[in-house]
Structures are given as structure tokens and as C-alpha cells.
Amino acid sequence: MSTDSVDIERRIDKGKARARSPEPTEDTPLLGSASGSYTSRVEPETTPRRLYSKLVSVFLISLSSCVVLLLLVVLIVFSYRSRAVSASPDEILQHAVVLRGPDGVDVLNTTGDGGVWLLVRGRVGVDAGEVAGVKEVAGDNILQDAWKSIGRWGIRRLDRVTVNLSSIEISPESDPSNPLTTLHFPPMELPLTANPPPDNSWLTPVAIRVLIRPTKDIQTLKRFVRDSWKRGQIRVQAVVDHAIVQGGGLDDGGWRQLITVAHSNIHTKIHITIPRLPGLPPAGRDEPLPDVNQLLTLQSFRVTSEHDTLALTANATVINPLSLDLDFTSPVLPFTVSLPPVNASTDYLSVPIANVTTQSFTLTHPNISLSINGTVLPFPRDAFSALSAFLSNYVSAIDSDIILSTPFFPGLSLPAKFPAPHPKPTILRDVTIHDMKIKPVGSGMAASGTVLARVVLPHGIEVGVDVVRVFPDVIVYDGPVPDPADGQPQTASSSCVLNYPVDDHDNVPPAPPLPDPLPERAFAHIRPDAWLASVSEPVESGDGEGSAVSVSANIVDVPLEVLPGREREFSNFVSKVIFGTQGAIAGVQGVAAVAVHVHGLPFENGRDGEMELTGLPFQGSVRIGKRTLLGHFTG
Template identity: 50%
Template sequence: MSSNAEVEAAPLAAHKDKGKGKARDVTERTPLLASSSSNSIPTENSTPRGQIRRLGIRLVSIIVILAWSYSSRASDMSPDDILHKALVMQGPDRVNVLNVSSSEGIWVHVEGRFGLDAGAVVGVNSDPGDGILDRIWKSLGRWGVRNLDTVSVWTSTINITTRLDPPVFLAAVDIPPLQIPLTVDPPSGYSWLQHVSAPVLIRPTSKTSDLLHFAQDSWRNGQIMVQTEMSTIDVRGGELAALSWKSRLHRQLSDVETALSIKIPDLPGFPHPDRNAPIPPLADLVTLRSFQLSSAVEKLAIQAVATMVDPAPINLNVTVPTLPFVVSLLSESSSLTPIASVQTDPFALTHPNITLSITGHVLSLPPDAFPVLSTFLTHYLAGRSNLISISTPLVSDMTIEANFPAPNPKPQILRNVTIHDMKIKPGNTFLASGTVLAHVVLPKGMDVDIDVKRVLPDVLVFDGEVPDDVHIGTPPVQPLPNPLPEGAFGHIRPDDWLKSRCVSIDHEEGQGSSYAVSAKIVDVPLEVLPGRQKEFSDFVSKIIFGKGAVAGILGTAAVGLDVHGIPTQGPGPSDGMELNGLPFRGSVQLGKGNLFHHVASAMTEKWTEVWQKFIPHHHSL
């Protein structure tokens, strides 16, 4: 670091005698005093106005001499000493993020309080051990500082690096010229600091990994340790753009390097720093409070509300403008599929949590994105969380993985499931026919237009209603659960998709969009479960010899559907999206008419023959 301190003293006014006669040359014989009888011409200095002017010149000269005297002391003090011993800052008290750009950086408006203890810099603060001469000399120095009052500072770009070897670049900061108030003998506390506000441009490194590593290391150490570098600092007396004797006091520093250490305070909601513990991941600090997906004109709109733990000190006020993000889904190969573009509304930091209002839309998707989206929706509707990736175009190489929570409580998508007009044909294999009816009820917040085009049910049939404590696992066990649920005797699963019809119906409060879906099954095999012939025999006996029977149905279904509003890149997939493993339960009322289609004796004999095969086995059990 080099410095150049200078004091540009104002020239003393020259005095010229005025008169008609020719002025005499001054020699060594010229009397020092004119005789009393000589006629003298009044001068400007003998008038009150001239005396005031002369006094002002002398005062300025004294101040300049004092400034020159103390500037030599100040020039010997290093920037580190000035920063740590004389410059006092509090805050920032408020930070307004004005604009965030990937090309320009981050513009913020910072408000804080600071002041410079100039008495400490030049050594004129009062000391009880001072002698008389020291007190007189220091009092003159303090008087000079108070008259100087303010200095103006211009700095080049401030480069911030780590204090490692070699140093790692973190950010470049540009600040406007500043006016710094000067103080001597400041009182204890911070009442003497003055408010300051200024726009600041921050250009962080493009290597986000360096910033993340630095943040982790700082958290473990409990303090932020950086090095600042400035090619030049220019200091002038007085206010900015003010031309006066004060501006003649000038100092310039070159190649200034300063080490800074800032202790990380305890932050609400965070573990204590400086305990060799990692900083919590951002995903653990954000909670999704509500989520809404709705069909709009040629798009699928997104609205959400999230809360985040406020990482800033309580006394710091921060406002942030709109921030854009891209949400991507992870495929089985861990590749990222961008699925939605969202942005936050402008927000302010509030304690203990920040509320974020989020809006956006589903992106135009290529055909290979639909299987990934199908998996995401299947997990979500089954009550399972999904791993997502969040990035921002403002930072090119940073992604944050987070869990997208499942709805709570777990949604029941398929409701009121039954098989209307169910028929069972006997033979070497029992065949079932009928119309599958169900209501598709989406979770609260999913107000989307869908068209269920096909279904593929996988059904267990029970003798009687399905017990409340019997459930299908998530995901369901294929081909059959083990052990088999109590009371189950049959299994129905078509070999192929069933075409379906879908009609929108009114939905209740607290629900999403609702639809009535129907699909016909024709001669689908009804498999009697291993070891459950007795249950099947009891069930058939109730139908043939009794007033009928109730068949409970429990299972899962795959659903093929189109979601209106999702834009596609090129032709969309012909089969749309698939939702798999949707659980359901229901019941079917069966009577003799469900077993005998035409009440024909031949059919009766066939049923009796088939049923008799199970009678001996039934009695043996």
C-alpha cells in the first residue's frame, strides 16, 4: 500500500500600496516606522472589513497548518488500524434488494449508521494523563477536526476474497462516493453515529460452489473471514462536490488490502454456529403451506404459499423483489426435467418466518417428460413426497434439492367404487362382466380439467364388506398380497386397459375437481384365490339359496388421462399420462340374477354342478 498525503494551502492575500507617487524601493536604510509627521494613505487592512478578512485568512491558515500536522500522523496509520480502531459501523439496519440480474449482479440499497473517530486517527482525543501542553495542542487539533467536520471518500471496486492461500474470489462490490462524518472524543455507545444510505452493486463469483464452500466453512468457524482489496482510495476533506478550503486536504491510498473478521450471531431457527456443525440445507428451512394447480386458457397455472425461517438478525429489515425459479423433476436416471416456471412476489423478511407467495405455470413439455410427470403425480396422489430440484436463472450453476410434500391427510382419489350389473359366468374359469363405476376426486387445490380415457383395475373380491383394518399396501404387492387378507376369495384383473368415459361432477368444499368415470368389463376371469375355496363356496351359497350377498372389493387401479392446459413441444403422447397404484375400496350387491343371466335350466344345472364341486371341500373344512 502506498499513500500520498498533501495539504493545498490557500495563498495569503498580497498587499499593495496605492498612490499617485512612485513607490520607493525598500533598502536596508529605510526606516521601519514612518515618522508621525508623515502623511499616510489608509489601507484596506485598516478598515473593519479588511480586519475581518485578515482574521479569516489567519484562521484558515491555522486550520490548514493543524491539518497538515495531523495528516502526517494519519498517513502513518494503516487502513487496518483505521478500520478497526476508528471507523465505527452499526447495521445495516435496512437492505432493499432493488434488482437481481445474472449479467449485472445484485443492486441493493443499504441503510446504516457509521462515523469516524478522527480523534483516534490523529491522536487528539482527551487523555487524563495529558500534560498542559498536550491538552492545549490536542484541543487545537479537536477544534480543527470539528471545523473539518466531514471527509469524502472515493473507492475503486472492492474485491472480496477468502483468506486462504491461494485466495478464492467471492465477489466484487461497487459503492458510490461517501461522506463520512468526523468525531472527536465520542461518547460511549452509538448515539454519535450518523445515518447513511447508498446503492451498492454486488457481483458475486460465477462459481457458486466456491460461495457454498465458503458459507459452510464460515458457519463451522462461527465467523466470516475475508480479505478486501482496493486499487485506490481517495479521501478529501469536506462534503462531496463542495469546493472550499476543506477540499484541499487530500490523501490517496494505493493497493489497499484489509482483513475482516465478522462473528456470526445466533440466528433464530438455526443451530448455534461455531460448533463444527454444518449449516442447515435450505430445503430444511422451507415449508410448503398450500399448493394450487388450476387449468387456465392453454396453460396450467400454479399458486403456492411457503414459509421459510428468517436467516437475518431480528433488527435487520430486508425487502426483496420478484425472484424467478425453475422447478425440475428427477427421473430414475437422476437427470433433470424442467417442469414449471415460478416466481415469488416481492417480500420482506419477517420474524420468525418469511411468507412467500408463489405463482407460475407448467412449462411446455416434450413427450419424454410425461412419464416423469406421471411418476410425480402418482407419488403425490398416493400420499408420498417427491424429490424436486429448484434452480434460478440468476445463478447458473446452483440447484437445490428439496422434498415436495404429499398432501396431508392422504387423499382418497377413487371413491364410491362399485361394479354395476355384475354378472358371473361359471365354466372352467369363472368370468365376470359389468360396468365399473367410480368417482375420481382430486385433492384440495387441484382444480384441473382432466379426461380419464382408460382404466386398469386390479381387484380383490371379499365375502362381505372389506374389513376396515384391511388395506392395500403402498405400493401394492404384485401379483397378490402376502398374506392374503382375511375374507378375500377372488381376484379380477383385466389383461388390457378398459376404455372409459369421464364426466365432470360437482365437488364438495375442501376437494379439488371431481369426475364420474365408468368402464365396461366383459368376461374378465375371476380367479379363486389359493386356499380360499371355502370362502368362495360360502359366498355362492348365499346367492343361490339366500337373498343375495354383498361382495366387497379392494384394490388398486391404473388410470390413463389427459390433463388440459399442459402445453406440449410438438405432438403430445398419444396415451397421455398414467397414474398407477391408486387404491380404492367398495362393494357390490349380488343376487340370483347376477349368476343366472337368462334363468335357463341348463345354466342352473351348470351352476349346480360347479357349486357341488365345492360342497365336499366346504364340509371337509
């Protein structure tokens, strides 16, 4: 076959079969050229090897970079964590934790065993940059600034931590063995700040529940308060068994919870200077802490008879020593009012006389207003001496000691004063003897007539009363009673005796001694041998008065004793009556006792009792006519 025919054959063969290599000829070279078909078969095997080599190189470089970065992050985290772990609790409290407030306090409830749950609102922040040492500082170089920037970024990513504390025991720094109170906190979240500004704008408002259990050793508590006030500084020691700080909030999970710092057996000392408190003397000047009666002022009170008991209502003010504006609303606070024993050497227990509650109140300046109500407790027999002394002081314008206690703080009792009315109240008023008659009886003289008077209780005591018995002790004058300003002897102080319902009323009040020297123009003394039955009915009382009743009692042939050495004065008086056209004025002065049924006065046996008011001073006058005296003398 010729060469031309071969070429034609090549051009004609265009089928779908794979092209075959031409048969070698005598002109075919022994070694193929670089552009021949042999070279094209080797090229697909070389390209994957090069790609694989590149991928391996990239992977190794990336892995190395990740390892280096991971090591760098671990180094940074370890460095910052080691700083946080090595920081002492004192350092954290002094330089990292910032508290402001409290801005509000709510009393949630009590535990019944002396504990009180409070909800305290305030502002808090944790300067984590201070603890980790990543705060911006003037003079840092580029490397230090970059290093700290990473730490601040990590703090912002962490955002907050959860703090779990065991109970916190607070005790005096000088006597750690006697704790003052124990605080219990549930787990709480604290926000973190990497680089806070100098003001307080970065603090976060929080509301934290806290359970406070004050000590029941009241003497230790009183001694601490007294010493702190004298020193002008509160010095306490706080002890925490363990504290665990975990990254993230209470409900967070993930990587944040892996960051944990724990401390145990934490002891820290806290010193707080007592600031100037409005209404109180400055602390730290060896001046004693003011008593409760110097802080509490009873503005008004009212006692009424209601439902077989005595109801109490009162208004009082108490000095608010807190200068800051604190949003505080108190719950209803129960108190028991007790009287101290009359004889401290023989009587050891105080006598509860009333249960009262203060209504919810808020803090106002400069004083806090209190609205109080309650009831009088039933009186046991052994309470009468203390109650009689209290009532005697009251009607004699003498302030009485009382004791305040509350179930919120068992064992804590606060001495206070119950103010008496000033000036001294006049209970027995408008005393006169109507239709008085004087006649000789045997070797002596006797007087008859009707004693009329008004019994007016002090302001605020608006109870229902019945005066059932009276006992007058009278000195009779020729003419009006001398003015006390003239230096005449004064009558004895008033007193009260509370009788138990089963007591015998035959005993009369003890006779007071006659004035020494005898007043001018006094000539006779009238004193019955027994109580006089009386009748009373309510009358309208005036402004500034309590309940009032009119009283009348008949005296029949009561001995009239001429005073020693005053026979001439008696004779002169009789002469005025006999020879005067309108008789003569006789002044009467003395002390009286009245027995009063008080409606609702409670007793343990449930029966009505009497209250005897003794030593009630009175004075008045009576006109004695000729017929009254002459008929009896001549008949």
C-alpha cells in the same frame, strides 16, 4: 523714516499679498532664535520620515507574525496529516470508522450478468480525532490541550471527506485465491467527528448504493458457508487496489480538496462471530447448516387449468433468522422449480417444470410470509420419467426432492423438499360393480357389469379432468373385504405414468403379484385383457378435496379366475347366491389404473396428453342376486 512711521506702515499693510519678511536692520540679530521664521520652514520635512519609519516597523512586525503563524499552521497541518497518512487502513477500520446497521435494504435492479444493485441504509461516522490524535485525554497539560484544540477545530472546519474506492474483493481468509464476491461503490461522503461521545448519537444516517457480484463458483460459496457455520465465525479477507480520501464533500471546492490521502494495495482481515439466529441451531457446534426444506414451509398450494396451461398459486413461510429490525422490502423474485434426474448415474440435467415468482415481501418475525404464483412449463419428452416419479411420490404420500434456482444468482441451485399430503390421499373411491353377472364361458368363468367409481384428486389440485380409460385388477371375497387391521396383506403403492401425446395406449399396466399368503375368504381374480373405455362427468367435491369426477366403465365377459386352492370358497359363495333369499355380498379389492386428460397440461408439441395413474388402491362391495347367477348357470 522714523521708527513710529514704520510701525504705522506695518499696521496699515493688511492686503491679500503674502507677507514679506521685514528688511533686516541694524538691530536684527545675526542668528535667528529657535522661534524665528527659519525654524518653522524645517519642521514639515521631519514629520513624514518619522511616520514612514513607524509604518515600516508595523509592517515588518505583522509580516513576521503572519509568517510565524503560517509556519505554525503548516506545522500543525503537516503533523496531523502525517498522522493520518501513517495510520494503517486496519487501524482506521478498527478504531476510527464506526458502522451501525444495516437499517434498511432496497433491491434496486439487476445487471443481467449476476450483479445486484442495492441501496443500503445505515449509520456511519469517522472518528477523525482518533486518527489525528487530537481527542481529549485525561491528564493532558495546557500545551497539549491547546495543541489538540487547534486540531479539533481544523477537523470541524473540514467537516467531511469524499472516499473513492476501487472494487473490493472479498475472499475466504483460508483461500484468498477464490473470491466470494466483488463489491463496487460509487464515490461517497463520510462525515468527520473530532471528539465523539461514547454512545451512537453522533452517527449520521447515510444511504449508500452498492453493486454486488457474487462468485459463479457455487461450490466455493457452499464450502465457505458450511465451514463458517461449523466454525461459528466468518473469516474473510478484503482487498482494495486503491483508496483515495479527499477533503470536503462531493460538490465542495476550495482549500478542502487540497487535503488528500491515498492508499494502495490494501489488505485487511475481517472476523465476524455468527450470533445466535432465531429458528436455527447455534453455529460453531459441528452441526450442519439446516437445509432449505427446514427453513421453508409450504402452507398451501393450488393448481388450476387456465388458458391452455396450468396456473400455480401457493403460500409459504420461511424462518427469519435476523434478530435485528431491518426495514427491507424485496422486489418480485423469479424462481425456476426443477426436478432432479431419476437416474443420477445416466441423467445429468435437472428437469425444469415450473416458473414461479414470489411477490414483494417485508421482513417479519419469527417467519416471513411468501405469496407465490406461476405457471407449469411445457413438458419435453425427456421430462416424463422425472415427472412420473414426482407424481408417484405425491399420491403415495412421499415427499419429493426439488431444485430451486433464480436468475439473480446464476449457477446457484438450492435443494428443497416438496411435501406430499398426509395421510396418503385416496384417489379412487366408492368403487362398485353394478349389475354384476357371473357365467361359465368354456372351461372358465366370466364376469360382466358396470364399474362405478369416483376419482378425487388431492387437495389443492383443482384442474379440469376427463377420465377416458380405466383398468381394474380385482380380487373378489366371499363377504366384505377384511379389515387391514386384521393383518391382511396390503396393496401396492400408487404410481403415475405420464404419456406423451403420440404414445400408443395399447399397453396395459403390469400385473401386480397376488397377495402371499392369500387373504381369508378371497376366491376369485378379475383382470381384463385391455383398457376399458370410460365416461366421466364432474361432480361436487368435499372439504379438503381437489377436483372430482364420477366414472363408469362397462366390463363384458371379463375372465374370472378362481384363485389357487380356493375352489371350496367359490363353491360356498355360489351356494349362498343360489339358496339365499337376497343373494350374497361379494367384497371387491384391488388396484386400478386410470388414464386422465388434464385440461391445460402443457406439452412442447402443443397437443393434449394423458396422465396415467396406476396402482390406485380401492375396495368396495357388490350384491350378486340369484337371478344374476342362476340364469347364466342354467341357461
